[in-house]
Amino acid sequence: MDMEKLVSLCKRRGFLFQSSEIYGGLNGFWDYGPLGVELKRNIKDAWWRDMVTAHDEMSVTPGAPATYEMTGLDCTIIMHPQVWKCSGHYDLFCDMMVDCKDCKSRFRADHLLAIELQFPNSKETDAPHVLLGGTGEKEEIIERHKKKLKKLVRVHGDYLTLSGFMTYGQLNEDGRKKFICPECGQQGNMTEPREFNLMFKTIVGAMGTENDAAFLRPETAQGIFVNFKNVVDSTRVRIPFGIAQVGKSFRNEITPRNFTFRSREFEQMEIEFFCHPDSSRDWYEYWRDRRMRWYTELGLSGDRLILREHAEDELSHYSCGTADIEYAFPFLTEGEFGELEGIAHRGDFDLRSHMEGKLVKNEEGCLVLETGPDGKPKYKGSGRDLTYRDDQAKERFTPHVIEPSAGADRATLAFLCEAYTEDEQPNDKGQMQTRVVMKLHPRIAPIKAAVFPLVKKDGMPEIAQGIYRDLKKRFNVFYDEKGAVGRRYRRQDEAGTPYCITVDGQTLDDQTVTVRDRDTLEQWRVNVADVVEEIAGRVG
RNA sequence: GCGGGUGUAGUUCAAUGGUAGAACGAAAGCUUCCCAAGCUUUAGGCGAGGGUUCGAUUCCCUUCACCCGCUCCA
Structure with a gap:
């Protein structure tokens, strides 16, 4: 299917428009037209109904390890800034970036590493002093520069690598002058690290200053975690249970592209499912399969939709299992798939983060409180007790979280792509004509x-x-x-x-x-x- | 963010240094007993801002947006 045909149909029939179109549009923002708003709402409603209101908590849903309850929330888009510091988004989304002025490659200042070389046997008193730039393992970086190294070794003899990596951000001015771009091999040609904000920043209060900076949420999940105790205290739900939320999130994407697939303002449909650590693996598998089935039942066909389990090395630092539900969008190259939904086993990372503060993985692979240079916690958590007490088992524990996180706009786009069909039908004179038909599932049809x-x-x-x-x-x-x-x-x-x-x-x-x-x-x-x-x- | 390409009516496309045409679509009417029919009529456009020029949709610059590739994608 030709993507241009779908885009033009969406415009023509009123599914999707470019935001602020009469002013030339705004990159990464899209409006839903009269048909689009119905379609998207039907998708969201179907999700909410299937996951939350129609869920039968009294009998075991097929495939589920046990009965469970479901409930909902609607949290604010702007939250306390500390939420994002403890969740890790602040450090992750507010990066310092470095560009090579020559080849225009861009790197995260804290991912770009430098290996310092010395040439002790060189006859020249002013022996070359270089810093090899690169990402990944030491060997990879040296391999990347092997041509240049060969030349240096011929002139100056063998080299010694000084122990320890340094990130580009840690280099002083002298070090930056000697730094070699891993892409083009130019020396001393990188920009200063520059701030690069993936979270939308705003100021709270009419007279607010930078000290009152807040962020538009980059995901809806954190609203659920910080309300975990409120929900437990107000609803009498018992673990295992899930909290669902549908709402807007915002990310200052570097490259919004592919129609609505990567937008800067988008809507998520998320569930945070809280369960006992011992059964978390079973629940993860349940949600993974349950969510996959949901798309299939609404008409996404088998071969364009896949469930992809992440490899061990692909997992986030806190996750012990993640699967993506992906769709072969027509704008992707053959064999490529785009993510519709991620189902992640997040362990106790989120609740612990909001109790203790921002966590990192230590050498043993355990999550520990991240400390600043002064040895104190880098970002302090709320200090509230977000553990759960099971009165029947007389046990207190920090629940584990399974997170099926779906993109409402991506699902809408996938359903649109899947629905677009051209067939041949006779007109009133019996001549065959091309007919464009959107074969949307009746449940989501506008x-x-x-x-x-x-x-x-x-x-x-x-x-x-x-x-x-x-x-x-x-x-x-x-x-x-x-x-x-x-x-x-x-x-x-x-x-x-x-x-x-x-x-x-x-x-x-x-x-x-x-x-x-x-x-x-x-x-x-x-x-x-x-x-x-x-x-x-x-x-x- | 980089490189390349493209911006003309709602859509798909023409033409042109002297202010733009078609097809389809839309609207109104007539006609019509089942799949974009026919006839009549109507509305609607050079992405934005500068510059060159007597005059710019056309040439130049900037900007914005879209597409392709690279980069990025917790």
Whole structure:
């Protein structure tokens, strides 16, 4: 499928517009049009209903290790700045970056390492002093510069590497002059480390200063963690249980690209599922499979949708298991997949972070409090007790967290891509014509049914309008009496409307109307009185 | 952020240093008994800002956006 065709259909039919388009647009921001807002809301509603309100906490859901409860939250976008310091986002998202002025490569100042070389056997008193730049292991960095090294060794003899890495950020001015770019080999050509903010910064208070800086949330999850105790205290939920939240998040992405796939303002659908450490692995597997099934059931086909378990070395420092649900978006190259949702086993990292302060992994692989140069905690936690007391087992523990975190905009985009179909259908003269049809699952289709009088006379519009009013009480439906009926059908095809109801001459005799299926073009007759139930039974 | 490409009507595209045309779409009317039909009519555009020029949609610069590649992607 050609992405340009989908983008143009989205604009033409009102699924998606560029934000602030009349002013030239704004990179990384998109608006949902009249059809798009319905589609996206249907997706969010389906998610909320399937995950939260329709969840049966009294019986064991198929595949689940036990019964569990689900509840929801809606937290603010701006939160206390300490939240992001303890969660690790502040350090991670507010980076110092270094660019090579020559080849324009960019590196994180704290990831760009320097290996210092000495040439003790050199006959020259002013023996060359170089710092090899690079990322990764020492051997990798030396390998990267091997050409240059060979030349140096020929002139100056063998070299010694001084022990210990230094990051570029730690180098003094002299060191930076001797630093060699790992990409192009130019020496002393890097910029100073510059601030690079992936979190949107704002000021709280009309007279606020930099001291009142706050951030728009880069994820919804933290609102759930900091409210964990509130939920436990106010709802009588017992572990295992999950808290769901749908809401906007913001990231100053370096390269927003690929339509809405990487936007700077986006909406997440997240669950933080709290369970006992001993059963966390089982719950992780449950949520991984449960979430995968959700997409499949709403129409994302098997071969374009994959579940990808992360390799050990790909895991975040706190995670002991992560899987991505990925979709083969048409704008990606063949064989590539884009992430729709990540299901992460986060252990007790988050709750502990907000109790104790920002955590890091030590040499033994254990999470410990990160300390600053003065030996004190770098970022202090809340000090609140976020452990959980199981009265029945008479046990107190810090719950482990399973996090299925889905992108609502990415899901919407995937459903749009999957739905876009072109087929050949005959026109009224029997000639084959290309038909564009959005084969959206009826449950998420923006318009559930359209009602037409076949022609605008003989009382057909009146009957059709009556059916329209009845349907409108329960569904988003559309009425149209203008022009040829074939044109009206095609319009609905592009909007993804699964059913069209047409009042014709026979209606006047026997009170039946035709129902047309969007995908098969089949038509069958239904009594006017049964239309609402007919549609209800089909759109769920 | 870098390199390349592209910005003309709602969409897809033309033409042009002398202020723009088509197709489809949209709207109105007539006609029409089932899949973008026909006839009539209407509305609608040079991404933005500078510069060169008597005059710029066209040439130049800047900027913004989109596409491709690189980079990045907790």
